[in-house]
Amino acid sequence: MNKFISRTVTSIILVLFVSLVIYAIPNWAFCLIIALFAAFGQFEFFKMVEHRGVFVYKYFGTAVGCLIPIVIFLGNILPELKNLESFLIVIASLFALTLQFIRRDNARDHLVSTALTLFSLFYVAWFFSFFVKIKFLENGANLVAFLIIVTKSADMGAYMIGRKFGKSELIPRISPNKTKEGTLGGIIVSVLVAITLGAHLTGFSIVHLSILGIVLATLGQVGDLAESLIKRDCNIKDSGLQLSGIGGFLDLIDSLLFTAPVFYFYIKAF
Numbered sequence: 001m002n003k004f005i006s007r008t009v010t011s012i013i014l015v016l017f018v019s020l021v022i023y024a025i026p027n028w029a030f031c032l033i034i035a036l037f038a039a040f041g042q043f044e045f046f047k048m049v050e051h052r053g054v055f056v057y058k059y060f061g062t063a064v065g066c067l068i069p070i071v072i073f074l075g076n077i078l079p080e081l082k083n084l085e086s087f088l089i090v091i092a093s094l095f096a097l098t099l100q101f102i103r104r105d106n107a108r109d110h111l112v113s114t115a116l117t118l119f120s121l122f123y124v125a126w127f128f129s130f131f132v133k134i135k136f137l138e139n140g141a142n143l144v145a146f147l148i149i150v151t152k153s154a155d156m157g158a159y160m161i162g163r164k165f166g167k168s169e170l171i172p173r174i175s176p177n178k179t180k181e182g183t184l185g186g187i188i189v190s191v192l193v194a195i196t197l198g199a200h201l202t203g204f205s206i207v208h209l210s211i212l213g214i215v216l217a218t219l220g221q222v223g224d225l226a227e228s229l230i231k232r233d234c235n236i237k238d239s240g241l242q243l244s245g246i247g248g249f250l251d252l253i254d255s256l257l258f259t260a261p262v263f264y265f266y267i268k269a270f
Contacts, residue, residue: 014252018148022141031073034131039066040249042124044239045230049116052234054109057099061117064092065125069132076136089126093118128253130260137267142201147216150194151259154217155224157189158182175228183221190217208270212263219262220255227254 021033042065046058067088075082096117100110107113134143162182170178191213198209227250231239238247 019145022144022148027135028073030135031069031132034129035066035069037249037253038069038125038128039063041128041239041253042066042120044248044250045120045124048231048234048236048239049120051236054116055103055107055113056117056120057096057113060095060099061120064088064095065121068121068125069129072129072132076132089121092121096121123257124250127257127261130264131256133264134260134267137264139202143263143267146194146198146201147259147263148256149197150190150213150216151220151255153193154186154190154220155255156186157217158186158221161185161189171225174225174232178221178225178228186221187214187217190214190220212266215266216259216263219258223255223258226258227251 021030025033039062043058043062046056046061049056050058068085071081071084071088075084097114100114103110131144131147134140134147137143158178159182162177162179162185165185166179166181168180169176170180170183191210194209194213194216195206198204198212199206202209204212227239231237239250
């Protein structure tokens with residue numbers, strides 16, 4: 001119960017903070033906060049990898065990850081810099097490999113180290129940076145709010161319904177606390193929230209809102225399971241301890257990492 005109370009209090013504080021970030025500050029400040037969250041999440045990822053015994057250039061990787069949202073922002077306000085995002089990722093990919101040349105040990109994990117550095121740039125920094133792309137769309141602030149609310153409502157729905165009615169384990173070898181009942185409940189809650197709030201925040205039709213409710217809820221829970229898989233592989237319970245009742249920053253944003261890019265491309269397509 002204490003963990004539940006801590007999680008609730010932390011969540012309320014985060015809701016107020018996120019509301020301020022979305023609606024009350026300019027886009028450049030929004031971008032910096034996205035960059036900061038991406039940096040924290042990526043650094044936690046590198047610390048988990050180090051706990052598993054793999055060497056990574058965590059400061060280099062975190063710095064590049066922090067730059068990705070910033071160059072996306074610059075590309076949106078300066079058309080001549082619109083290709084800077086791709087250029088940064090290409091250069092970072094080259095450096096991630098060539099940095100292995102300067103290691104002085106006789107390690108045999110160069111391929112793993114390079115692969116995990118590049119993986120973190122895509123999995124954490126680039127995926128999370130899609131919030132900047134969404135913010136620059138028409139009605140961007142409401143779209144960001146819709147994405148976060150629908151994704152997190154699935155998290156909360158799965159958590160609450162799983163605690164109350166969960167009996168059948170979903171994938172116990174990855175996350176023993178997740179149940180099939182909770183997963184289904186999270187999807188239902190997400191669809192209801194998407195339909196209820198979506199008409200006011202997005203103007204999308206009920207068909208699109210229903211589809212988005214299912215897709216975002218499913219991807220959000222896949223994102224949560226993906227991070228659980230990484231933590232289990234690294235033999236770590238939480239990515240960090242900064243957020244009481246939740247864990248670290250990566251624990252906070254894991255469900256949003258998959259939903260943000262898919263939501264962006266869904267909007268662009270339909």
